[in-house]
Amino acid sequence: MDKEYDVIVVGAGPGGSTAARYAAMGGAKTLLIEKRQEIGTHVRCGEGLARGLLDQAKIPIDRTWIAAEMDGARVISPGGFTFEVDEAKAGNEVGYVIERDLFDRALAKLAGEAGAHIYIKTAARSIIKENGKIVGLKIISQGEPMEVRCKIIIGADGYESQVGRWAGIDTNLAESDIMTCVQYRLTNIEVDPKYTEFYAGSSAPGGYIWIFPKSANTANVGLGLGAHIVKEGGDPKRYLDAWIAKNPKMKNAQQLDMIAGGCSINAPLDSVVCDQVMLVGDAARMIDPMTGGGIAHACLSGMEAGKVAAEAIKLGDYSKEFFQKYEKAWRSELEEKLFRNWMAKEKAMTLSDETFDTLISLLDKVGMDNISVINILKALHEHHPELLKEFEDLL
Ligand SMILES: Cc1cc2nc3c(=O)[nH]c(=O)nc-3n(C[C@H](O)[C@H](O)[C@H](O)COP(=O)(O)OP(=O)(O)OC[C@H]3O[C@@H](n4cnc5c(N)ncnc54)[C@H](O)[C@@H]3O)c2cc1C
Secondary structure, three states, X not given: OOOEOXXXXXXXXXXXXXXXXXXXXXOOOEEEEOOOOOOOOOOOOOOEEEHHHHHHOOOOOOHHHEEEEOOEEEEEOOOOOEEEEEHHXXXXXXXXXEOHHHHHHHHHHHHHHHOOEEEOOEEEEEEEEEOOEEEEEEEEEOOEEEEEEOOEEEXXXXXXXXXXXXXXXXXXXXXXXXXXXXXXXXXXXXXXXXXXXXXXXOOOOXXXXXXXXXXXXXXXXXXXXXXXXXXXXXXHHHHHHHHHHHOHHHOOOEEEEEEEEEEEOOOOOOOOEEOOXXXXXXXXXXXXXXXXXXHHXXXXXXXHHHHXXXXXXXHXXXXXXXXXXXXXXXXXXXXHHHHHHHHHHHHHOOOOHHHHXXXXXXXXHHOOOOOOHHHHHHHHHHHOHHHHHHHHHHO
């Protein structure tokens, strides 16, 4: 590893690898560090990815990381009403279930091919400042403490990000803006291999249950619970176990693995940059608060941050003011949707099982050409105005 770089990217998840790729492509001398000894493992993800978002984030499709291609998605209410969104209706919103470890490695490979230096088992420990200015990072690389100097740091260190905290960027979350998740990979279950499924209501208060098929009898079956619901550490698992136990299609289920983790479901942050530092992906709290999807947003923001970093290096300007270019770029793509979906999530958290039943059976009857939160709300407005009263501010 060299002693000095233009840009150091902390974390080789989808956001970090994409940021490093674009910074290196733009001519910046770039270092990508990953604290784990293998990029992509251990997977903490449902592995669902919408096709349109892949295009938006300019991620080249590589069949090696596609586990299954979906024809559609189903949203199922507590009373069993189903709203089906197939490819004809949702187009690019339908997508893939991926092999996340291979996906992350493919993105890191693209960063390496673009010229970024990649070091695994290398953790950032703190920011080094001289005269109030950031000059580099203290790291531990494969057991050895080191100092590496740089002009720009891109924090891509995920949900538990420290880079933001070290730099003084406010990334704190309210309890209601956190979802606590648990997921099993289950085999020996009856699953529709072409449809993802989402279950709303009191089985998963403040969140939902998902089934993302990996093959004809195997799926990622997970649950997210609003953090304000969780009283004890094992609560998400208890909710998921209870739901699986009641599901006849899972009566012979066998577990292949289990993961747990948190994810942010907040409104967009006021700022994700400061002098010399930009945050991307989960570190910048960019997960979609309604769907819990964050892979593509991490890639998209990584791409924009990488481009701006390379430009900043060329111009010798690493200021917060210059980084407004990055703020503008990611906000123009994501901010409106993130904010609207955060408001929708806030409402969804308050709905009774009966209201979910009414909403989902109505959506099934109405149908729509282009599924989106805004279109769903418009349809409700038209067909069930009395129910929509409390949702009007979302329109
Ligand atoms: C249970 C669960 C299910 C999910 N399911 C989906 C889904 O189906 N679809 C979807 O789109 N999204 C899903 N998400 C969200 C998705 O996983 C994230 O949004 C995505 O991983 C964000 O990418 P990222 O690059 O920002 O962060 P991460 O993928 O979290 O990458 C951060 C990287 O930084 C490394 N790191 C951290 N600290 C340091 C340090 N100090 N030094 C060096 N390296 C460091 C970490 O090891 C990690 O590799 C899910 C999340 C959870 C918790």
